[in-house]
Amino acid sequence: MDTQVDFIRTSPGRRRPRRAVMAFTAVAVVAALGVGGTYAAGIGPFADDGPDPKAGAQARAFLADWSAGRLPAAAARTISPGRARQVLGSFTSGLDIEKPQFTAKAPKESDDGTVTVPFTARMPITGLGTWTYTSALPLREQKDGDWKVDWKLSLVHPRLSGTEKFRLEREESKPVEATDRDGDTLSGETHPSLGPVLAQLAARSGGGPRGAVLLVDRTTGDTVRTEAAFGRKPAVKSERPLRTTLDAGWQSAAERALAEADGKNAALVALRIDNGEILAVANSPASGFNRAVSGTYAPGSTWKIVTSSALLLKGAVAPDDVVDCPKYLTVGKKWQNVETSEHRGATFRKDFTESCNTAFISLRGRLGDGELGDVAKKYFGVGQSWHVGVPSYDGAVPSPRDETEKAASMIGQGRVQANPLIMASVTATAVSGTFHQPSLVPGAKDTTATTRLPRKVVSQLRALMRATVTDGTASILAGLPGEIGGKTGTAEVSDDQDNNGWMVAHRxxxxxxxxxxxxxxxxxxTGPVLHSLLSAVPES
Structure with missing residues (x-):
């Protein structure tokens, strides 16, 4: 799932009401003087430890339900379920929003006891682009102790009200004409996944679809303001087709391979290791949101490529070092491996090839809190601004706020966010040592600045990924021709959804x-998808 609504609180239990804290202020100060300032430091029994964690959990669940299209469930978390369900449905469908994505911030409490959770909304509008804005969820505690979202139109968007609403307008445009790297014609008819992608490319170059989200008066229909505009009119009309870096053969194979996903939402990217040029970008379903490039997902254990790089760079571990892989490890929460597997006395190489979560989490103390993000940005370009040719999400690796988040980031969970474009690029960088900004058009602008990985680290990463195919979790690719390296990943989403499946590979x-x-x-x-893809294209 491509929703980011995570924030982790470790505060135990229900906090005291604010008024109780104020009532005991004098007592707390006196006590602090008698015990060396313990209470003055804000950790005593009367300290204000922030909003009730249940309020934040309810906000997170509301945003997750909204993002996943579970509108009845989202509405049930509000004080006005009927009205909430109607508005959320009309807002999302009326504006052709494919799959909302949300990033929640830390909750804030008001003096009256209400809790507010600010969030950023990224609304992908079919065939046009992404509308991004900020809003906030107000929550109130109910008589039974539960929290509910205090339903208001303005929480959907700050300008949505009883007098003003939004309307989507589109301008008609001619079908986009484009060619692949060899001059072969590409279109949304021959390659369905490319319909939205080519439209975005054309819009960036001054053609393609155009449209706008307008704020209008509910009574008169008059436009109050343009909230978001997409596309622009070309300064000079060009009759030449749009040239891309895509390869028609790879694109066809990628779209066919996604049929192995059994109708589930899926996305795939293939790119050249030596220059970052994108050969294929495919999505299932083919129309609508370009999740391959703009999606936001926890990358799961495929991120262990970056984690391993960080550890190997500073000599914090070597492939033959013993790093035990128990079934469980508790760091703020109980962590486990897929199917609760264990490998006692395993080497780090074995931990990588079997994707051992507990082993990687046990190494968290060997990296500084911000070191994983620094390595991702410095060597892999993750989090820098990429100019791919279409709107893209370029990754995020925030510094962990506590040990639980640090444990999560070691295995590509928590607030670490990526997508197939980013992870294909990470794979290319790992096995070549050099980051190349991915691009869909020749000569794309590049403002990134990265450092080359040391040759020794590259050799170690290549060996680890090769062993994952020959002896580990990516063995489904072992029978294919060529020296293939890979890494699998399983990423938790929520208690209500199955895990997302990941795989990266290089040949x-x-x-x-x-x-x-x-x-x-x-x-x-994802194993069958990549097996189908690599079976259908020649070794390069």
Whole structure:
């Protein structure tokens, strides 16, 4: 799932009401003087430890339900379920919003006891682009102790009200004409996944679809303001087709391969290792949101490529070092491996090839809190601004706020966010040592600045990924021709959804990455997709 609504609180239990804290202020100060300032430091029994965690959990669940299209469930978390369900439905469908994505911030409490959770909304509008704005969820505690979203139109968007609403307007445009890297014609008819992608490319170059989200008066229909505009009129009309870096053969194979995802939402990217040029970008379903490039997902264990790089760079571990892989490890919460597997006395190489979560989490103390993000940005370009040719999400690796988040980031969970484009690029960088900004058009602008990985680290990463295919969780690719390296991943989404499945691989000059939403496991869901793809294209 491509929703980011995570924030982790470790505060135990229900806090005291604010008024109780104020009532005991004098007592707390006196006590602090008698015990060396313990209470003055804000950790005593009368300290205000922030809003009730249940309020934040309800906000997170509301946003997750809204993002996943579970509108009745989202509405049930409000004080006005009927009205909420109607508005959320009309807002999403009326504006052709494919799959909302939300990033929640830390909750804030008001003096009257209400809790507010600010959030950023990213609304992908079919065939046009992404509308991004900020809003906030107000929550109130109910008589039974539960929290509910205090339903208001303005929480959907700050300008949505009883007098003003939004309307989507589109301008008609001619079908986009484009060619692949060899001059072969590309279109949404021959390659369905490219319909939205080519439209975005054309819009960036001054053609393609155009449209706008307008704020209008509910009574008169008059436009109050343009909230978001997409596309622009070309300064000079060009009759030449749009040239891309895509390869028609790879694109066809990628779209056919996604049929192995059994109808689940899925996305795939293939790119050249030596220059970052994108050969294929495919989505299932083919129309609408470009999740391969703009999606936001926890990358799961495929992120262990970056984690391993960080550990190997500073000599914090070596492939033959023993790093035990128990079934469980508790760091703020109980962590486990897929199917609660264990490998006692395993080497780090074995931990990588079997994708051992507990082993990687146990190494968290060997990296500084911000070191994983620094390595991702410095060597892999993750989090820098990419100019791909279409709107893209370029990754996020925030510094962990506590040990639980740090444990999560070691295995590509928590607030670490990526997509198939990013993970194909990560794979290419790992096996070549050099980051190349991915691009869909020749000569794309590049403002990134990265450092080359040391040759020793590259050799170690290549060996680890090769062993994952020959002896580990990516063995589904072992029978294919060529020296293939890979890494699987399984990413938790929520208690209500199955895990997302991931796999990355490289062969010759090409790196690929695939995600299958609710695929349960990486090897089981994305393995057949990449096997189909690599079986259909020649070694390069």
């Amino acid at each position: 010759g000059k090409v790196a690929v990455a695939c995600v299958v939403e609710e695929g349960v496991t990486g090897s089981g869901s």
